Amino acid sequence: MAEGAPASKKPAIIRVKLEWCKGCEICVTFCPKNVLEMEGGKVKVARVEDCTKCMLCELRCPDFAITVE
Amino acid sequence: MFDYLPYIREWNFPHIWCSGCGDGIVLKALIRATDGLGIHRDEAVMVSGIGCSSRTPGYVDVNTLHTTHGRALAFATGVKHASPNLNVIVVTGDGDATAIGGNHYIHAARRNIDITVLLYNNYIYGMTGGQVSPTTRKGDRASTAPFGSIEPPFNISGLAKAAGASFVARGDVYNVKKLEKLIKLAIQKKGFSLLEILSPCPTAWGRRNKMGHPVQLMEWLRDSTVSMEKWEKMTDEEREGKIRTGVLHDVARPEFTDEYAKLVKRLKAEK
Amino acid sequence: MPVKISDKIRMMTGNEACAEGAIAAGCLFFGGYPITPSSEIAEYLSRRFPIIGGKFIQMEDEIGAMGSVIGAALTGMKAMTATSGPGFSLKQENIGYASMAEVPCVIIDVQRGGPSTGMPTLPAQMDVQQARWGTHGDRGVIALTASSAQETFEQTIHAFNLAERYMTPVVLLIDEITGHTTEKVTLPDYDSIERVDRKRPTEPPETYLPYKYTDDCIPTLAPFGTGYRYNVTGLCHNETGFPTNDPKEIERLILRLTEKIVKNRHEIINCKRTMLDDAEIAIFAYGSVARSARQAVLQLREEGIKAGLLEPTVLWPFPSEIVLKIAEQVDSFLVAEMNLGQMAREVELASKCKASIHRLNRVDGSPISPPQIVGKIKEVV
Structure with missing residues (x-):
């Protein structure tokens, strides 16, 4: 799979629906650019500027809780 | 960003699956696949049995039928035979499809009825608390195999192929884009399509087998799944502990509802 | 005199009449599994359905x-x-599902002797209580019976109409004698048959509730594929069809599943009455036994014994009020059946000690004959 595929230059907008996030850490662990962190048992967007919009966090989130625009 | 909202029953969320359960990942891949294929929601029927995976239909805004344990394929056969125009997708699990529903599984494959089966293999009975299932690996611990399972597991893809399914594939919840592609192929195939989806249970299987964190299960999938192309080039030693993913079997075989239509036509001509 | 066989008169077994009744009722789907003594129903429909547009x-x-x-x-x-005892047992979980999800369908049980494999080729009436209580959980039940090929034809049509009207599985219990006996059946013009079709939603999909609470307690389930996307489940559910754990919603559902039958019981219950008006002893018999009982009543009357016959064609809901009324009039009941008293206990309950209840039971695979009934009545009178 083409992980970390290059995307458009426009900065990413990462949204987290905290009430749906169950804190599994899958998005955090497998983000190729280390954009995400855990905070209080849920995901937190820590370095949005590093995001390449590879979409893997969104694709792998089991809880429909994170989106990348 | 993919907009899932038009396809889900948002009021039922957050869903019931545990933290890190792959079933939600499959659900999303399924939605993207059906969206990509342009399947009309009114003409889609999603049928399930009992278990974690079988809760999937409750979250999808199509005609949904949550049946009795093991019987999804029997109900789905009735739906498809009665209304061949409907797009019938069965969502089931390893226990549901290959233990209590094993007979329907092999016979639906034998008939090669045009039903797409997404069989989530989580290696355990998750909903009931982690009892040993037909796909629990030998040696794995389960609540009813506290000292490790002494039974060999089913090769559920091989079973479908042997029984007559025209399409058999295996995907997993780590390789999500590939999973979406396989779901598309399975739906597009006319005939009985079986897609085994590795979605190991973190709560009831992982925790008992030294992979308690969902991330560990994802890493396990990442490290043990290999593509068909790679598999072909591997030696038997290299294949040890590895799992093939991709299209395992794809042939053209007469499909049940087509055969019935042919029979009707033949009888009309004879009249 | 030679019998004139017109187009509308056929010689048929009960099983064939059942299959023909299904066609007359508008049934277009049969899913079966071979089992004696019901298999002829499947065989008949396997020949007919591909020709008439059925599946x-x-x-x-x-x-x-x-x-x-x-x-x-x-x-x-x-x-x-269609099935028989062992198959009826196996089907019970899904019959319960049809009750819970309120899916109309018809189950024919051509009864043979049990328990277990029992007597595959011999008649019995041992599934009567199974039809009522075979699946787990509380629910209203409709079960019909028939005593001849003609009645089987008519009751099969009736079973479909009740299923569609009340949105519930309906069981038709016949027995091996009725299923395998060839006799005359008069088939009416199928266009003249009254057919009931389930309610269709009149509201748009946006406001549609499949299990909406209505005065008649009967839901409106749109056929799949018609634009009403809803959820069907065997779990306790609310009006939307989605599972619920709300105790109030659960209670409302379970009560409704029973109430929709109980409330409408006077529309569903049906009994045939033979010489009951001045009877001092009433025979309670159903299915093929009722035919012997009719003969027995005639003979007893000839001998000056005031016997009558109450013959329910609907076994569930049980005709309790009718039985009580007759119990208040007669001295005693004789319940004749090919089991060890499965309906006798219902008659006992319903008659509230207003009459003495006698039993005539046969479980050896042989039918109950008119002389047997006559003999038993003389013994108890």
Whole structure:
């Protein structure tokens, strides 16, 4: 799979629906650019500027809780 | 960003699956696949049995039928035979499809009825608390195999192929884009399509087998799944502990509802 | 005199009449599994359905057959299966599902002797209580019976109409004698048959509630594929069809499943009455035994014994009020049946000690004959 595929230059907008996030850490662990962190048992967007919009966090989130625009 | 909202029953969320359960990942891949294929929601029927995976239909805004344990394929056969125009997708699990529903599984494959089966293999009975299932690996611990399972597991893809399914594939919840592609192929195939989806249970299987964190299960999938192309080039030693993913079997075989239509036509001509 | 056989008169077995009744009722789906003594129903429909636009399938087992019937019924088709004791046992879980999800369908049980494999080729009436209590959970039940090929034809049509009207599985219990006896059946013009079709939603999909609470307690399930996307489940559910754990919603559902039958029992219950007006002893008999009982009543009357016959054609809901009324009039009841008293206990309950209850039971695979009934009545009078 083409992980970390290059995307458009426009900065990413990462949204987290905290009430749906169950804190599994899958998005955090497998983000190729280390954009995400855990905070209080849920995901937190820590370095949005590093995001390449590879979409893997969104694709792998089991809880429909994170989106990348 | 993919907009899932038009396809889900948002009021039922957050869903019931545990933290890190792959079933939600499959659900999303399924939605993207059906969206990509342009399947009309009114003409889609999603049928399930009992278990974690079988809760999937409750979250999808199509005609949904949550049946009795093991019987999804029997109900789905009735739906498809009665209304061949409907797009019938069965969502089931390893226990549901290959233990209590094993007979329907092999016979639906034998008939090669045009039903797409997404069989989530989580290696355990998750909903009931982690009892040993037909796909629990030998040696794995389960609540009813506290000292490790002494039974060999089913090769559920091989079973479908042997029984007559025209399409058999295996995907997993780590390789999500590939999973979406396989779901598309399975739906597009006319005939009985079986897609085994590795979605190991973190709560009831992982925790008992030294992979308690969902991330560990994802890493396990990442490290043990290999593509068909790679598999072909591997030696038997290299294949040890590895799992093939991709299209395992794809042939053209007469499909049940087509055969019935042919029979009707033949009888009309004879009249 | 030679019998003139017109187009509308056929010699048929009860099983064939049942299959023909299904066609007359508008049934277009049969999912079955072979079992003696019911298999001729499947065989008949396997020949007819491909020609008349119906769908036939022989499933891999009894459970699958019942499942396929429910699936087909949800697409709007009238659907049926046929079986006998062991298969009826296997189907019970999915029959309960059809009750819970309120899916109309018809189950024919051509009864043979049990328990277990029992007597495959011999008659019995041992599934009467199974029809009522065979599946787990509380629910209203409709079960019919028939005593001849003609009645089997008519009751099969009636079973479909009740299923569609009350959105519930309906069981038709006949027995091996009725199923395998060839006799004259008069088939009416099928266009003249009254057929009931389930309610269709009148509201748009946006406001549609499949299990909406209405005065008649009967839900409106749109056929799959018609634009009303909803959820069907065997879990306790609310008006939307989605599972619920709300105690109030659960109670409302379970009560409604019973109430929709109980409230409408006067529309459903039906009994045939023979010489009951001045009777001092009433025979309670159903199915093929009722035929012997009719003969017995005539003979007893000839001998000056005031016997009459109450013959329910609907076994569930049980005709308790009718039985009580007769119990207040007669001295005693004789309940004759090919089991060890499965209906006698219901008659006892319903008659509230207003009459003495006697039993005539036969479980050796032989029918109950008129002389047996006559003899038993002389013994108890």
